[in-house]
Amino acid sequence: MRSNPNKSRWLLISYAANLEASASSQHLDDKLGPLQEQGIEPLLLSSVCGNRYKNIIHKTAISLSPSGIRNDLRYFLRRRIANRLLLRLVEIPLLLPLLPFYLLEKAISHWEDEWSWQFTARQRGLSMARKYRPSIVYSTGGAVCAHLAASYIARKTGLPWIADLQDPLVLDKDERKSETAARYYRQLEKLIRRRADATIFTTEAHRLNSNRRTGCDNRGYTIYPGANPKVMPDATYRPGRQCHFAHFGSMGGTRTLSVLLPAIESVIHQQPEYRDIIRLDLYGNCDRLSRELIAASPYPEVARFHGKVPRDTALRAMISSDCLVIIQSTEHFATETFPAKVYDYFFTGRPILALVYNNPEFEQVLGCTRSFIAPADDVEKVADEVEKIVAAHLAGELVDIQPCYDWTSARAVERLLAIARTLGLSNGD
Numbered sequence: 001m002r003s004n005p006n007k008s009r010w011l012l013i014s015y016a017a018n019l020e021a022s023a024s025s026q027h028l029d030d031k032l033g034p035l036q037e038q039g040i041e042p043l044l045l046s047s048v049c050g051n052r053y054k055n056i057i058h059k060t061a062i063s064l065s066p067s068g069i070r071n072d073l074r075y076f077l078r079r080r081i082a083n084r085l086l087l088r089l090v091e092i093p094l095l096l097p098l099l100p101f102y103l104l105e106k107a108i109s110h111w112e113d114e115w116s117w118q119f120t121a122r123q124r125g126l127s128m129a130r131k132y133r134p135s136i137v138y139s140t141g142g143a144v145c146a147h148l149a150a151s152y153i154a155r156k157t158g159l160p161w162i163a164d165l166q167d168p169l170v171l172d173k174d175e176r177k178s179e180t181a182a183r184y185y186r187q188l189e190k191l192i193r194r195r196a197d198a199t200i201f202t203t204e205a206h207r208l209n210s211n212r213r214t215g216c217d218n219r220g221y222t223i224y225p226g227a228n229p230k231v232m233p234d235a236t237y238r239p240g241r242q243c244h245f246a247h248f249g250s251m252g253g254t255r256t257l258s259v260l261l262p263a264i265e266s267v268i269h270q271q272p273e274y275r276d277i278i279r280l281d282l283y284g285n286c287d288r289l290s291r292e293l294i295a296a297s298p299y300p301e302v303a304r305f306h307g308k309v310p311r312d313t314a315l316r317a318m319i320s321s322d323c324l325v326i327i328q329s330t331e332h333f334a335t336e337t338f339p340a341k342v343y344d345y346f347f348t349g350r351p352i353l354a355l356v357y358n359n360p361e362f363e364q365v366l367g368c369t370r371s372f373i374a375p376a377d378d379v380e381k382v383a384d385e386v387e388k389i390v391a392a393h394l395a396g397e398l399v400d401i402q403p404c405y406d407w408t409s410a411r412a413v414e415r416l417l418a419i420a421r422t423l424g425l426s427n428g429d
Contacts, residue, residue: 009041009134011159013125013150015114015143017058019050019075021250021284021308023340024141024166027202030228030409032056037410038417043132045125045149047117049075057132061124065116066101110181114143121149129157136425140164140200144188151195160425162416163192164200166225168336170213190214198419205361206336219423223415224365226407227343233312235319237349242279243393245353245386246321248314248341250285254330257290259355261297263382267390268299274390278302281321283314318348322398323389328357328376338362345369346404351392353385368404 012028019025032042032053044058049072052058063072073094081087109115129137137159139150147163154161169189170182193199193216201207204222211217245264251257261280268275280303282290294303309317318324324345328334334357345352346369354366355376363373372385392398 008039009043009132010035010136010138011043011045011125011129011132011134011153013045013121013137013139013146013153014141015047015049015117015146016141017044017046017050018053020310022050024143025050026227026311026340027166027225027409028140030226030231031413031416033228033230034410034413038413040417043128043134045121045128047075047114048072051079057128059124059128061117061120063114063117064119065113066098066105067113068116070095070098070102071113110184112143112145114145116145117143118145118149118152121145122152125149125153126156129153129159134159136420137161138164140166142167144169144185147192147196148188151191154195160197160420160423161195162198162200162420162425163196164223165192165206165210166202168206168209168333170210186213190216193220197425198423200416200419203336203338203361205359209336221415221419223412223419224338224407225340225343226409226412227340227347228409229347229403229405231311231315232344232347233316233319235316237319237399239322239393239396239399241277242322243277243390244279244281244320244322245325245389246281246283246317246323247325247327248283248318248344249339250287251282251290251327252285252287255327256287257293257303259377259379259382260325260327261290261293261303262379263386264302265297265299266379266383267387268302271387275299275302277390277394278386279304280325281306281317283317284308315344315348318344318350321350322393323372324348324350324352326352326354326356328355328359328362330357330377334376335359338365342366343407346407349401349403351389351398351401353389355382365407368406370398370401 014028016022016025017028035042042056044056046060048060048062063069077087077091081090137150137154139147150161169185193214199220201222202225207220207222211220264278283306286305294300326339326342351370353372356362356373357376366373372389374381374385
């Protein structure tokens with residue numbers, strides 16, 4: 001793919017791109033079309049984990065550390081080998097030699113698996129910047145390595161840098177990191193806030209807390225990333241007798257069925273006729289605890305696992321479901337984040353059952369469509385909402401719901417370009 005010299009170019013740096021079932025990738029992927037529509041030519045640099053785009057300039061870089069090589073290799077193999085047994089037969093002998101070095105790395109470092117990608121990304125990105133002469137360096141994603149690579153490239157080239165922090169690097173209460181790791185990420189957050197010409201946050205709570213932690217209250221902006229309604233398939237919702245609740249995305253940590261399933265069981269216990277009505281469809285990876293809960297349930301037939309499916313398949317399933325489920329983690333980071341799938345949910349015209357954890361901002365955003373909201377850690381209140389949804393479904397009250405287009409990737413790109421112009425970072429061509 002050749003560059004167009006008549007267009008303004010942005011160098012986009014993200015560890016994840018064109019990677020199925022990755023929220024970081026989806027937020028970037030959905031922006032590519034709107035950027036091009038606004039006259040921006042994307043120059044994309046990513047890891048080898050996702051497939052390369054053919055219609056834009058898309059370069060990749062590999063990781064150097066044992067954890068990074070392991071991560072890259074696993075994604076590379078999974079894209080090419082669909083059979084699980086064959087995948088394991090190939091994966092194990094290839095990864096086994098890395099194991100001692102991987103364990104040693106984890107014993108002495110507290111960094112994310114992708115940390116070493118920044119070094120190869122620096123050189124590849126610097127080469128792209130010198131060859132294609134972009135006007136802005138834009139880093140995005142949850143992996144901090146992309147932002148560190150962008151910082152280096154911006155300093156070497158003198159280009160302005162916009163850092164889009166999709167996930168909090170630091171939390172006031174972080175149970176996931178050791179004190180050493182937390183201190184390291186606090187330093188990185190300050191570095192990004194001080195060096196970046198603009199920092200983008202996906203929630204207002206994240207922006208305000210970052211301002212307080214770093215003492216940097218300027219050049220920080222909140223943009224809800226949204227999603228691209230143009231990817232929605234041509235499908236129609238057709239209600240049936242059963243009420244299908246559908247959850248999309250991986251489960252793990254404190255995001256499990258430990259509240260939703262007991263709530264469903266409570267509703268069925270109170271109204272036994274609902275045993276043949278309520279169904280729970282699970283799309284994506286499911287953690288061991290959730291599987292054990294279903295196996296031990298008095299109503300195991302209620303839940304069905306569909307596994308990971310392509311995005312188009314997932315979107316069709318969303319449209320055909322009676323109610324879409326969002327489950328927030330009950331860890332502190334949930335107070336500063338929104339689950340990425342909710343933006344796709346808004347375009348389906350289906351109601352949402354949201355299990356929310358101490359996040360009034362998220363509840364406010366959910367108000368753009370018909371939503372049933374309950375605390376993510378309260379079985380009784382979740383059961384109340386499940387009962388309301390089933391009753392509304394049986395009464396035919398969940399059919400004519402209008403999709404919500406308040407939060408789109410095109411709108412996010414317009415806001416991003418407006419910020420760039422305001423700061424004098426882009427000529428707006």
